[in-house]
Amino acid sequence: MDYRRLCKALGYRFKDEASLALALTHRSAAKQHNERLEFLGDSVLGMVVAKALYLRFPEQPEGKLTRMRASLVKGDTLAELAREFELGDLLKLGPGELKSGGFRRDSILADAMEAIIGALYLEAGLEEVEERILCWYEGRIANLDPNVHPKDHKTRLQEYMQGRKLPLPDYEVIEIKGKSHDQTFVIECRIGELAEPVRAKGNSRRRAEQQAAKLLLEKLSNAT
Amino acid sequence: MDYRRLCKALGYRFKDEASLALALTHRSAAKQHNERLEFLGDSVLGMVVAKALYLRFPEQPEGKLTRMRASLVKGDTLAELAREFELGDLLKLGPGELKSGGFRRDSILADAMEAIIGALYLEAGLEEVEERILCWYEGRIANLDPNVHPKDHKTRLQEYMQGRKLPLPDYEVIEIKGKSHDQTFVIECRIGELAEPVRAKGNSRRRAEQQAAKLLLEKLSNAT
Structure with a gap:
């Protein structure tokens, strides 16, 4: 494998190419793989x-x-980074994963990205890996807005329905169990004919509704 | 506050005592507290x-x-450490927490321990904080056995019952929901007269049983 392009993209030239190769080896490919x-x-990142973030905010x-x-260390973001570095082409995968397109799978890309960070840390120390990570994340960190909340499930479900000109979801408390300091709420969420109602539990009404909305969204996205 | 004894126990003399004081300030005590x-x-630890562990094993x-x-970074272990350092006496707590004995609470002690690690890192850098942490954890790391599993909840519940010569817990599947690739199991666990049966859910029978055993153990330990 020729890692020169990758090293250039990473901004770090690995002295020990075997370590970089290990970081790119999925468990399906070899007994020695990148999970360690x-x-x-993961912990370094x-x-x-x-x-x-502590210093910036x-x-x-x-x-x-x-x-x-x-939001910065989740699999989606790491997979994005991995795609920017075109990691997919360099992954070592077992025959099963190769056939099923594992080199495109977010989780496999994200794991390899973390493994590269681990290898870089072992070879070059914290200072270097910190500098690299901050360089890769520069734009993403600059764009962070502490006041932007990721959309909650109820909002997402509502927008899903509105976007399709469908009636809004309806939430109903089915049951409240337990004493006042330790209650469980059971909520049923209905969205008309589009899908069966779902029920969800939570230790507050709000949480149970969020959970019900989440389950319904999963149902809807599995159905399409 | 006199932090000399604490600094001696930690093996590090804080130059910035205000930072150490902040690390010991619970959110109930002041607007500026130790959560950041x-x-x-937490991430440094x-x-x-x-x-x-990577290098040792x-x-x-x-x-x-x-x-x-x-097992090393969980709240219990951190609270143990905090007690070894006699952190409890130095915590700043709000009146409510003081009255309810918050200085003895595991979670408050563990959080303060993590905050001290954060403050030490900011003041002295990674090398120093790494040396300190490894020194505090020396015995615990030396005693680790990668092949010893922490006891699972079902085993613990069974031992609890056996230790009291009580009948063994009984698990029953109450409901199986969902399609084969995405099932939810509802399990009821009964332990005779000692406590009300509990129900728990999980995406496998094993997990639902573990969860039910966990809930029952909590119930039993709250009751005593």
Whole structure:
């Protein structure tokens, strides 16, 4: 494999190419694979991003830092990065994964990205890996807005229905169980003829409704 | 507050005592509290422990590293550490928490411990905080056995009942919902007269049973 293009994109030239190769090896391909490096890289990424957000947003409470971090380190974002680096072509996959297009799968790309971070950390130390990560994430971090909430499930379900000119979802409390300090709410969410109603539980009415909306959205997206 | 004893126990003398004081301030006590430092410290601890395990157990797969790490960074372990350092006496708590004995609560102690790690990292850098953490955890890491599984909830419930010469718990499938690839199991667990039966859900029979056993154990330990 020729890793020169990848190293150039990463901004780091691996001295130990075997370590980079290991980071690109999915468990389906070989006994020695990238899961241990992924374990390490995941924690390195989490810390580097935590520190960057801590320093960049001195006024933001922990909850917002946590949410922003989650958006940066989640699989989708890592898979995006991996695609920017064209990792897919360099992955080592077993025959099953190759056939089923595993090189395009988000989770496999994201895991390899984390494994590369782990390998980079082992070879070059924290300072270097931190500099690389912040460089890769520069635009994404600059675009963060601590006050933008990812859309909640009820909003998404409502928008789904509105977008199709369908009646809005209807939520009903079916049951409240337990004593006042430890209640469980059962909510039924109905959306007319489009799908069977679903029920969900939660320790508040709001959470149960969110959960019901989430289940319905999953149902709808599986159905299409 | 006199932090000399604490600094001696930690093995690090904070130059910025205000930062240490902040790490010891619970959100109930002041507008400026330790949650942001806790966010940072949590990620630092996770990474330091991940690296230590990665290097110490070169033959262990990711799953075992993950499990060992979880046992080292979980709240119980951090609260233990906090008690060794006698953090409780130095915590700043609001009046409500003071009255209810918050200085003894595991979660408050664990959070303060993480916040101290965050403050130490900011002041002294990764190398120093890594050295400190590994020193505090030395015995716990030395005692790790990658092949010892933490006891699962069903086993713990069974041992609880056996230890009291009570009949063994009984699990029954109450409901199976959903299609074959996406089923939800509802399990009821009964333990005779000792407590009301509980029901729990899971996407496999095993998980639902574990969850039911967990709920029952919580019920039993709250009752005593």
